[in-house]
Structure formats: C-alpha cells, structure tokens
Amino acid sequence: MPPSESHPVRRIAHLDMDAFYASVELLRYPQLKGLPVVIGGSWRSEDEVLVRAAEAGTRDRIPLEEFPRIRDYVGRGVITTATYAARQFGVGSAMGIMKAARLCPDAIMLPVDFDEYRTYSRLFKEQILAIAPLMENRGVDEVYIDLTDVPGGQEEGGRVLSAQLQQAILDATGLTCSIGVAPNKLLAKMASEFNKPNGISIVHEADLETMIWPLACRKINGIGPRTDEKLKGLDIHTIRDLAARDLTWLMEHFGKSYGAWLHAAAHGRDDRPVETSSEPVSMSRETTFGSDLHAVRDRAELGAVFTRLCEQVAADLARKGYVGKTIGIKIRYDDFRSVTRDHTVDFYTADARTIRQLAGQCLKRVPLDQRIRLLGVRVGGLEKADQVSEAPALYAAGRRAVSRSGEVAGLNLSLF
DNA sequence: TCTGGGGTCCTAGGACCC
DNA sequence: TCTGGGGTCCTAGGACCC
Numbered sequence: 001m002p003p004s005e006s007h008p009v010r011r012i013a014h015l016d017m018d019a020f021y022a023s024v025e026l027l028r029y030p031q032l033k034g035l036p037v038v039i040g041g042s043w044r045s046e047d048e049v050l051v052r053a054a055e056a057g058t059r060d061r062i063p064l065e066e067f068p069r070i071r072d073y074v075g076r077g078v079i080t081t082a083t084y085a086a087r088q089f090g091v092g093s094a095m096g097i098m099k100a101a102r103l104c105p106d107a108i109m110l111p112v113d114f115d116e117y118r119t120y121s122r123l124f125k126e127q128i129l130a131i132a133p134l135m136e137n138r139g140v141d142e143v144y145i146d147l148t149d150v151p152g153g154q155e156e157g158g159r160v161l162s163a164q165l166q167q168a169i170l171d172a173t174g175l176t177c178s179i180g181v182a183p184n185k186l187l188a189k190m191a192s193e194f195n196k197p198n199g200i201s202i203v204h205e206a207d208l209e210t211m212i213w214p215l216a217c218r219k220i221n222g223i224g225p226r227t228d229e230k231l232k233g234l235d236i237h238t239i240r241d242l243a244a245r246d247l248t249w250l251m252e253h254f255g256k257s258y259g260a261w262l263h264a265a266a267h268g269r270d271d272r273p274v275e276t277s278s279e280p281v282s283m284s285r286e287t288t289f290g291s292d293l294h295a296v297r298d299r300a301e302l303g304a305v306f307t308r309l310c311e312q313v314a315a316d317l318a319r320k321g322y323v324g325k326t327i328g329i330k331i332r333y334d335d336f337r338s339v340t341r342d343h344t345v346d347f348y349t350a351d352a353r354t355i356r357q358l359a360g361q362c363l364k365r366v367p368l369d370q371r372i373r374l375l376g377v378r379v380g381g382l383e384k385a386d387q388v389s390e391a392p393a394l395y396a397a398g399r400r401a402v403s404r405s406g407e408v409a410g411l412n413l414s415l416f
Numbered sequence: 417t418c419t420g421g422g423g424t425c426c427t428a429g430g431a432c433c434c
Numbered sequence: 435t436c437t438g439g440g441g442t443c444c445t446a447g448g449a450c451c452c
Contacts, residue, residue, distance in 0.1 A: 094420085095418090096417080255427085257426075281424065281425090282422095284421085284422065
C-alpha cells in the first residue's frame with residue numbers, strides 16, 4: 001500500500017554534520033581550506049598566535065607559516081578530528097598525536113574549542129526544530145528526527161524534507177550535513193553514511209537485502225571492535241552473514257539480551273522511539289596526566305588534581321541544577337588497566353568538599369602501588385536539585401552518615 | 417613515542433527484604 | 435530440619451558511542 005496522509009509510514013532521519021569541528025574551524029580560518037589540519041590536544045604556548053588574532057579580529061588573515069604545527073606538540077593526547085587533506089596521510093580521529101605527527105609533521109594543529117562547536121550546534125538544531133519538532137540529540141553534531149507526521153515528511157520517502165533541512169542549516173551556519181531516512185533509527189544511522197558529504201540517502205524496508213546486508217557488521221551502531229572480532233572468529237563478516245544465523249544460536253554465543261538484539265538488528269528491526277528529552281544519570285570529570293604519576297612520590301600533585309576534579313564536578317552539578325548520592329573515582333594505571341570504586345550515601349549532594357571527602361574514601365580502597373596515568377571523579381544517582389526535599393546536610397544528620405558528615409565539616413583533606 | 421573525555425547501558429554477584 | 439522464590443539496590447567491570 002502506498003503511503004498516504006491517512007496511513008503515514010514511519011520515516012526516521014539521522015542527520016550528521018559533515019566533519020563538524022573541522023568545518024567550524026574553516027569558517028574562522030578560511031585560509032586553511034584544502035590543507036592538512038588536525039584538531040586536538042590541549043592548549044599550548046604556540047596557540048597564543050590564535051588567541052591574539054581572535055582578540056584583534058584578524059583570524060582570517062593569519063599567515064599560514066604562523067599557525068601551530070603538530071610536529072611541535074609536546075605531550076600526549078589524541079586527535080579529535082582531521083580534515084580530508086590530513087586524512088590523505090593516514091591521520092584519523094582517536095589517533096595518538098605522536099603517531100599523527102610522524103605521519104604528517106607539517107599538519108596545522110588547532111586546539112579544540114568546544115564553546116564554539118556548541119554555539120554552532122545550537123544554531124543548526126534550531127533550524128531543524130523549526131521544521132520538524134520531534135528531534136533527539138545525539139551529541140554535538142548528530143540528531144535523529146521523526147519525519148513521520150511532519151507535513152511533507154512522506155514525500156519521496158523523506159527526500160524532499162531532507163533537502164529542505166540541509167538548505168536551512170546551510171543558510172544559517174554555512175555548514176553541510178548528511179541525512180539518511182529509513183523506517184527506524186538503526187537503518188537511518190547507517191543510511192546517513194551512504195552519501196557523504198552533503199548527501200541524502202533514502203532506505204525503505206524492501207532495501208534491506210541490497211543496501212544493508214552487504215555491509216560489514218561493524219557498521220551497525222552497537223557492534224563495536226570487541227563484538228566485531230568475536231563475530232569474525234565465528235566467520236560472520238557481513239550483516240548478511242549475521243542475518244543467516246538463527247536467534248537461539250546468537251543467544252547462546254552472545255547472551256540472551258545481546259543475542260536477541262543482534263538478530264533483530266541484522267534483520268533491520270528497531271522500534272526505539274525518537275526521544276526528545278532525557279535526564280542525565282551521572283556527571284564526571286577526568287584527566288590524563290602529562291606523564292604518569294606515582295601515588296607516593298607525586299602525592300602533592302595528585303592531591304591538587306583530585307581536589308580540582310571534585311570542584312569541577314561540583315560546579316557542573318550546580319550549573320545544571322543536579323545533586324547526586326553515588327560518588328565514585330576512576331583510576332587508569334600506566335598499563336592502561338582501569339579500576340573504579342564508588343560509594344552510595346543516603347543523602348544527595350553537589351558540594352565540592354563532600355564529594356572530595358567521599359571520593360577520598362573510595363581512593364583508599366584501590367591499590368596504589370603502580371603508576372597512574374588518569375584520575376577521574378564521578379557523581380551518579382542524580383536528581384534534580386529542586387526535587388530533593390531535605391537539605392543534604394540536615395538529611396545526613398542523625399543517619400548513618402553522621403560521622404561522615406562530621407569529617408566533612410572538619411574537612412579531612414588528607415588524600416590517602 | 418601508542419591509546420582523550422564525557423557519557424549510557426548491561427551483567428553478575430551479594431545483600432537484604434518480603 | 436530443610437527449603438522457596440521474587441524484587442530491588444549496590445558495586446565493579448566492560449562494551450559501546452560521540
């Protein structure tokens with residue numbers, strides 16, 4: 001039956017901004033167009049060139065030779081993104097900076113400017129909402145949109161509306177995006193990759209075998225590197241291979257829940273709704289040190305970083321209006337093993353000193369005889385601050401946390 | 417000279433309660 | 435003396451995503 005006004009077919013779009021960070025940077029530094037540019041790392045002295053130009057309003061006139069280069073970068077970290085010209089050298093996102101510097105030492109390296117990307121993120125999402133109000137945020141540069149009941153959403157399977165969205169975003173931001181439209185989020189996500197950049201791809205239910213099944217399993221959003229390796233070990237390489245296995249066999253090898261999901265995904269089934277709002281579950285701050293630290297020898301530095309992380313999490317909670325009752329820490333050792341410890345108390349807090357105290361208790365429960373490369377602090381079990389009736393400190397009093405709150409009041413700041 | 421930072425969800429065992 | 439289940443919460447680790 002053909003789609004009609006009275007019988008709309010479910011049409012879900014996945015919209016993905018093209019090389020988002022790099023494209024935003026090129027708006028500010030048009031002279032870098034076509035050059036190998038890499039974005040990543042933390043702020044460094046070379047970047048003062050950029051800061052001074054920003055203050056003087058002359059960013060678009062910085063001579064090429066004055067831009068910071070990746071070969072001069074000191075320290076560790078990863079590339080957040082790379083322009084197409086940089087990718088020609090084999091440089092890609094999530095690659096270590098040192099490795100990228102070996103592959104393309106002359107690449108221009110810009111610091112990550114999240115504030116600027118967030119500004120553009122708001123801009124393009126406003127354009128979408130004005131056209132199609134059922135939008136789900138998937139981070140700074142991606143959204144799902146339910147086109148089913150949007151006027152014109154059924155035309156050409158969603159192509160007409162997609163073109164309209166692209167034009168509105170281009171007019172407002174100067175940026176391009178790629179859109180995939182399909183019967184559900186799973187297929188829409190895959191479809192948006194078919195025709196990059198600035199493309200539109202329409203997938204219908206009947207296209208499953210021709211457009212989806214030839215793809216590698218890894219293309220399914222939810223199959224990561226570990227599962228992909230395991231699948232390959234079982235001689236399953238394409239989605240067609242996966243779809244050929246039966247449900248019980250997959251559940252035996254991958255567990256009841258994940259096995260059933262794999263089976264459904266391979267057959268293009270996904271009934272998750274487009275979620276227009278969500279509540280955060282946890283907030284955290286973590287940092288990787290310039291060089292690995294030792295719990296005893298670098299105790300002072302570790303303690304200072306630890307306190308700063310707690311203060312940052314507390315500030316994040318306060319700014320967004322949340323409190324939490326599960327306080328935790330994360331440590332990554334020099335061999336990249338990670339451990340976490342957490343502790344749930346019977347009161348809610350967003351107080352830096354309380355978080356510092358409870359996180360300090362967690363830290364005491366983890367082995368500290370090995371060098372540490374990362375330290376993190378997390379607060380979970382979140383509630384809206386105005387939904388929690390008892391004042392945290394009052395609520396704590398007279399409960400199990402009496403001695404603890406006493407310590408908090410006394411500010412026991414010794415680290416280990 | 418490997419491997420960021422901020423998240424979500426799932427699993428599995430144990431505690432605890434009914 | 436032996437023997438239940440179900441449900442929820444907590445903790446630690448891990449896979450995955452942007």
